[in-house]
Amino acid sequence: MKDYQEQDALVLFSGGQDSTTCLYWAKRQFRNTYALCFIYGQRHSQEVENARRIADMARTPFQVLDAGIISRLAPNSLTDFSVEMDEGKPAGSYPNTFVPGRNLLFLTFAATLAYAQGVKHLVTGVSEADYSGYPDCRDTFIRSANATLNLAMDNQFVIHTPLMWRNKKEVWRLADELDVFDIVKNETLTCYNGILAEGCGHCPACRLRNKGLQEYLAERGNNL
Numbered sequence: 001m002k003d004y005q006e007q008d009a010l011v012l013f014s015g016g017q018d019s020t021t022c023l024y025w026a027k028r029q030f031r032n033t034y035a036l037c038f039i040y041g042q043r044h045s046q047e048v049e050n051a052r053r054i055a056d057m058a059r060t061p062f063q064v065l066d067a068g069i070i071s072r073l074a075p076n077s078l079t080d081f082s083v084e085m086d087e088g089k090p091a092g093s094y095p096n097t098f099v100p101g102r103n104l105l106f107l108t109f110a111a112t113l114a115y116a117q118g119v120k121h122l123v124t125g126v127s128e129a130d131y132s133g134y135p136d137c138r139d140t141f142i143r144s145a146n147a148t149l150n151l152a153m154d155n156q157f158v159i160h161t162p163l164m165w166r167n168k169k170e171v172w173r174l175a176d177e178l179d180v181f182d183i184v185k186n187e188t189l190t191c192y193n194g195i196l197a198e199g200c201g202h203c204p205a206c207r208l209r210n211k212g213l214q215e216y217l218a219e220r221g222n223n224l
Contacts, residue, residue, distance in 0.1 A: 008032040009121035009160070010114045012106055013062075015051030016190040017209055018125030018163055021171055023058055024178045025162045026123045034119070035062045036110055040102065041071025041079040050189040050196065057183065065109055074100040077192075085192060085203060094133055097192060097204055103136035104145060111149045111157055123160045130167035130208060139164055168212020169219065176220070185213070 009026045013019045013035035026033045035055045037048055048064060055062035071079035077096045085097060103126060110122050126137040135141060139161070146159045163171055175184040190209050191199025199206035 004030050004121065006031055007121060008034070008117075008119045009123050010034045010036055010110055010117075010119050011060075011123040012110055012125070013037050013051055013055065014047055015054050015188060016047075016125075016205075017168075017175075017184055017188045018127065018171060018190075019051075020054055020184050020188045021175045021178070021180070022123050022125040022162055023055070023060060024180045024183075025174065026160075027058065027060070028178065029160075030121060033060050034117075035060045036113065037062065037064050038067045038106055038109070039064060040067040040099070046194045046196075047189055050187075054183070054187055057187070063113075065113070067105060067109060070099060070102055070105060076100070094135070095204060098134050101136075103134075103141070107145050107149065107159065111153065111155075114157065115153050115155060120156060121158050121160060123162070125163050126161055127163040127166060127171075129163075129165050129170075130212065168208050169215040170212075172212055172216035173219075176216075 007030055009030040011019065011023050011026050011033060013023055014037060023033065023035060035051070037051045039048055052062050075083060076099045077083040077085040079099065083096055107122065107124070114120065114122060126142065128138050142159055142161055146157060149155070149157050166174065172181070175181045186197050189196050190205045192203040192205050193200040198210065201210065
């Protein structure tokens with residue numbers, strides 16, 4: 001890991017398990033860290049307020065950007081309440097919790113804001129190791145987006161993905177190593193149905209989160 005202690009970073013931040021872990025990871029790596037949250041027509045407004053609350057706990061400047069256009073571009077169950085949410089990945093296709101273009105637009109908006117503020121480092125919590133099959137969580141996408149943003153703005157952004165090769169058990173381990181395990185466990189909102197901490201227990205996000213937590217707790221217990 002390079003030394004970034006004299007540089008600043010902008011974290012794409014939703015207040016969920018992954019982005020909260022990334023926020024605290026970035027606070028260890030960079031001089032100053034800023035949190036950027038998006039309103040994009042998601043199912044629950046609690047996400048934004050919870051993200052603001054956690055950013056305050058982390059003493060991190062927080063900004064909200066309206067990206068509501070995303071909800072009007074393609075049907076999906078996270079922004080269209082009339083679509084019943086898939087609880088698994090349908091054979092041969094993506095789950096309808098996939099929001100087409102979301103991460104590409106988020107990174108574009110974040111890079112544009114970072115450009116204006118003189119920030120070159122972007123941090124996002126996407127993962128290819130343990131996710132719901134979304135194509136915009138893959139390492140190849142991030143590398144491509146990074147190159148495109150650099151060409152588009154004639155800049156040298158660096159997109160950091162500290163969770164890219166970590167499954168959910170390993171994300172919990174990282175939170176523990178960062179001394180924020182209890183914050184991530186009790187204060188984050190990952191549930192697609194807007195329920196804090198353990199969540200609803202049956203949406204895809206909750207199942208991934210809780211499976212990883214139980215695996216990590218079993219590992220940690222065995223190592224005590």
